[in-house]
Amino acid sequence: MVGIGALAAGAALAACDESLPSEGATARETEPNAAKPAPTPASDELGNQATEYSAATTFNNYYEFTTSKEGVARLAYQFEPSPWSLQVGGLVEKPAVFTPDDLAAFGQEERVYRMRCVEGWSMVIPWLGFPLARLLERVEPASEAKFVRFETVYRPEQMDEQSRGRFEWPYVEGLRIDEARNDLTLLASGMYGKALPVQNGAPVRLVVPWKYGFKSIKSVVSIELVADQPTTFWMALAPDEYGFYANVNPDVPHPRWSQASERRIGEPGRRDTLMFNGYADQVATMYAGMDLAVYY
Amino acid sequence: MHKDKRVLLVTHTVGLAPAVTLGILHARGALGADPVGALVRASGRWALTFLMISLLPSAVSVLTGWKGMLRARRWLGLYGFGYALAHLALLVGLDYAFRMDLFWRALREGPAMWVGLFALALLLPLAFTSTDGWVRRLGPDWKRLHRLVYPAVVLAIIHYAAVFKELRPGPVLLVIVLVVLETARAVAEPRARARRRRHRLDVKGGRARGAMSVGVGGSRARSLKSPRYQRVRMRWAFVTSLLLLSTLLYFVSLETWAYWALLLTAVFVGWWIKV
Ligand code: HEM
Numbered sequence: 001m002v003g004i005g006a007l008a009a010g011a012a013l014a015a016c017d018e019s020l021p022s023e024g025a026t027a028r029e030t031e032p033n034a035a036k037p038a039p040t041p042a043s044d045e046l047g048n049q050a051t052e053y054s055a056a057t058t059f060n061n062y063y064e065f066t067t068s069k070e071g072v073a074r075l076a077y078q079f080e081p082s083p084w085s086l087q088v089g090g091l092v093e094k095p096a097v098f099t100p101d102d103l104a105a106f107g108q109e110e111r112v113y114r115m116r117c118v119e120g121w122s123m124v125i126p127w128l129g130f131p132l133a134r135l136l137e138r139v140e141p142a143s144e145a146k147f148v149r150f151e152t153v154y155r156p157e158q159m160d161e162q163s164r165g166r167f168e169w170p171y172v173e174g175l176r177i178d179e180a181r182n183d184l185t186l187l188a189s190g191m192y193g194k195a196l197p198v199q200n201g202a203p204v205r206l207v208v209p210w211k212y213g214f215k216s217i218k219s220v221v222s223i224e225l226v227a228d229q230p231t232t233f234w235m236a237l238a239p240d241e242y243g244f245y246a247n248v249n250p251d252v253p254h255p256r257w258s259q260a261s262e263r264r265i266g267e268p269g270r271r272d273t274l275m276f277n278g279y280a281d282q283v284a285t286m287y288a289g290m291d292l293a294v295y296y
Numbered sequence: 297m298h299k300d301k302r303v304l305l306v307t308h309t310v311g312l313a314p315a316v317t318l319g320i321l322h323a324r325g326a327l328g329a330d331p332v333g334a335l336v337r338a339s340g341r342w343a344l345t346f347l348m349i350s351l352l353p354s355a356v357s358v359l360t361g362w363k364g365m366l367r368a369r370r371w372l373g374l375y376g377f378g379y380a381l382a383h384l385a386l387l388v389g390l391d392y393a394f395r396m397d398l399f400w401r402a403l404r405e406g407p408a409m410w411v412g413l414f415a416l417a418l419l420l421p422l423a424f425t426s427t428d429g430w431v432r433r434l435g436p437d438w439k440r441l442h443r444l445v446y447p448a449v450v451l452a453i454i455h456y457a458a459v460f461k462e463l464r465p466g467p468v469l470l471v472i473v474l475v476v477l478e479t480a481r482a483v484a485e486p487r488a489r490a491r492r493r494r495h496r497l498d499v500k501g502g503r504a505r506g507a508m509s510v511g512v513g514g515s516r517a518r519s520l521k522s523p524r525y526q527r528v529r530m531r532w533a534f535v536t537s538l539l540l541l542s543t544l545l546y547f548v549s550l551e552t553w554a555y556w557a558l559l560l561t562a563v564f565v566g567w568w569i570k571v
Contacts, residue, residue: 052329059329067464070328119461121330237462256458258405261398265329269393 042126042192044112046278048264051123053192055265061117062199062218063167064152064159076198079158081219084203090149090224093140100203103189106130110193111186113209115216116248116277122262127207128190133181135223141177145225148180149173150206153221167237173217174230174244175208178286184209184279187220210279212246243296245287248277252293307368311375314342315382332390339383340412344452346376347419348470350445355481358488370426373445377423380416380452408458415451418444449474 042050058073065075082100089095108128116122136148152171156163162170179185186207189196196202201218208215214234234242241255250260250273261270276283287295318338321327327334350372353365392399403409422442424430431438453474457467 055329069330121333234461241461253405256406256408258402260401260405261392261395263330263333263391268332268390270391270395270398272398 042110042112044114044124046114048114048124050112050126050192051264051266056123056125056191057197057199059265060199061119061213062201064162064169064171064219065199066161073197073199075160078160079155079198079202079219081198081202084221086204086220086223088135088139088223090226091142091145092225093142094138096139098135100189103130103135103187103204106134106187108190111184111207113184113186113207114277115207115209115213116262116273118212118214118242118246118254118259120257120259120262121265122271122273123265126192127186127188128193129186129188129207131183132185132187132206133183135187136177136181136225139225141225144227146177147226147229148175148177149222149224149226149230150175150217150220151222151224152217153219168233171217171233172230172236173206173215173232175215176229176286177225179208179283182283182286184282210248210276210283212248214242215246245292245295247283247287247292247296248273249275249292249296251275252296303364303367304371307371311346311371311378314338314379332386336383336386336391339379339386340456343376343379343383344449344456344470346372346379347445347449347452348473350376351449351474351477355477358481359484361488361491373419373442374423374426377419380419384412384416408455411451411458412455415448415455418448418451422448 044050059069060072061067061069062072065072065079084100086098086103087095088098107130109130110126110128112124112126114122115125150173154162154170156169161167175185186209187204188207189202189204191197191200196205201216201220204220205218206216206220229244232242232244234246235244248259253259259273262273264271274280318327318335322331322335325331350369353369353372356365357363388394388396388399392402403413422444425434425438425441434441453467453470456470457463
């Protein structure tokens with residue numbers, strides 16, 4: 001509880017530029033200071049307004065709970081996000097275990113990112129977090145470390161779908177180490193100036209905005225530096241359909257549907273999907289010379 | 297009320313209930329964060345549900361000899377077609393907002409969509425020839441043409457399975473229901489044919505039609521015992537099939553209490569239909 005309170009206090013700091021409230025628990029509820037103008041709703045660098053908070057917290061995929069996007073928020077109350085510990089190990093010089101308080105000490109900044117789901121819908125979400133690169137720097141990856149493997153918590157008694165046999169748990173994701181070190185890659189513990197709701201991956205999740213949403217693994221308990229490319233949850237389920245890279249790419253359709261456009265939640269009509277979800281300037285060089293239809 | 301009218305009343309109540317329920321939910325803003333997606337998905341599920349229901353009357357008539365539901369068959373099929381058209385219209389008009397460049401590209405690059413479109417194309421001639429006039433004009437060909445509903449349903453189930461990231465229980469369940477239903481029909485078919493042949497022989501053999509319907513004489517009495525027994529059996533066929541279908545609906549859709557209230561009313565009205 002204290003950990004999350006502290007995170008949220010950091011969040012309030014970043015979002016409203018206020019002084020730190022004295023008590024962690026009240027910080028979660030803190031409204032912007034009445035003396036200052038209310039902050040305008042966040043928008044991304046392209047001028048896209050952030051999605052309504054109520055939409056971002058009631059419509060999302062989190063298969064550990066259910067495969068229904070409307071159903072996740074309804075089941076989230078069963079989950080207890082604290083206490084929490086995040087193990088960081090594998091091919092590193094200084095393996096470590098981080099609590100939410102430790103993570104808060106890395107600093108919290110607001111980043112408004114577009115989130116594009118592989119199913120063809122999207123949102124714009126103001127995250128609170130810090131670049132994963134900072135955490136990696138702390139544990140000092142060995143030179144053999146080429147990939148980063150992430151794992152979600154396994155708690156079948158608190159997460160409905162995990163207690164059934166349909167999928168291979170726990171959820172696993174992975175990044176190439178240069179992707180993990182990219183400044184866009186965020187370890188987030190809040191959104192919309194508040195602590196992360198359970199349905200959105202409390203207490204700590206990854207955000208990789210130029211890749212399809214399923215790469216942004218939630219409720220992370222383990223980060224491991226490895227030499228070989230990890231097999232992710234979706235790769236294991238259907239290797240021909242979901243690759244390791246999963247970069248947003250309007251020109252590489254899913255085998256069963258087009259990825260050329262998306263429905264932005266809260267907006268009428270459709271938008272053209274942007275290459276690398278609009279982050280090509282920051283990420284395209286990492287894939288220079290690669291055939292993105294092969295490395296999908 | 298005339299029994300035909302009662303069957304039609306039930307059919308139209310069941311047929312329009314989803315549209316009305318969805319309309320109310322949409323007007324109240326109760327379709328969640330993605331109302332457009334919710335409408336496209338719901339109309340697709342209802343299309344498939346009604347197409348599946350439209351297969352029941354002939355199966356029930358083969359299995360039990362009860363022909364009451366056959367009166368509803370064409371309407372059930374038309375509701376399936378109607379919801380499929382609405383599904384496409386909502387997709388093009390609301391989701392794609394008539395951005396036809398994007399829609400054509402989605403169609404070109406999406407096998408999931410081709411399969412849906414193919415299913416809809418198969419239904420087109422069926423909907424067109426669903427009037428009494430066409431039934432008369434086509435004669436025995438009508439029945440043969442309308443067997444196209446089976447490939448259409450199979451394609452629709454494939455389409456349903458294909459729009460999700462992974463294999464869902466919904467389409468698998470529908471395949472199971474379809475296989476059970478058609479296997480039962482195939483098993484019962486020879487007996488039903490024998491029943492019909494006996495009936496024809498009786499008529500040819502000089503027995504007056506009147507005699508058959510007045511008394512309990514002729515082949516009817518031999519194959520189905522007493523009229524009371526027959527009535528109970530028919531009612532059970534009706535109610536069991538509706539229960540089977542509600543189970544189906546439960547898995548396939550997520551509409552609210554309003555829909556269930558209407559459906560249950562229809563079941564109770566159905567029980568009291570004089571067959
Ligand atoms: C007989 C015709 C059709 C039937 C029975 C049908 C049925 C369905 C069903 C059951 C779903 C899944 C709903 C869910 O998510 O639970 C669906 C989804 C979908 N259908 Fe169809 N469909 C038909 C025709 C079409 C056509 C012609 C198109 C477009 C060309 C189409 C495009 C789609 C799309 C894009 C989805 C995914 C919607 C979403 O997830 O947002 N369908 N359909």
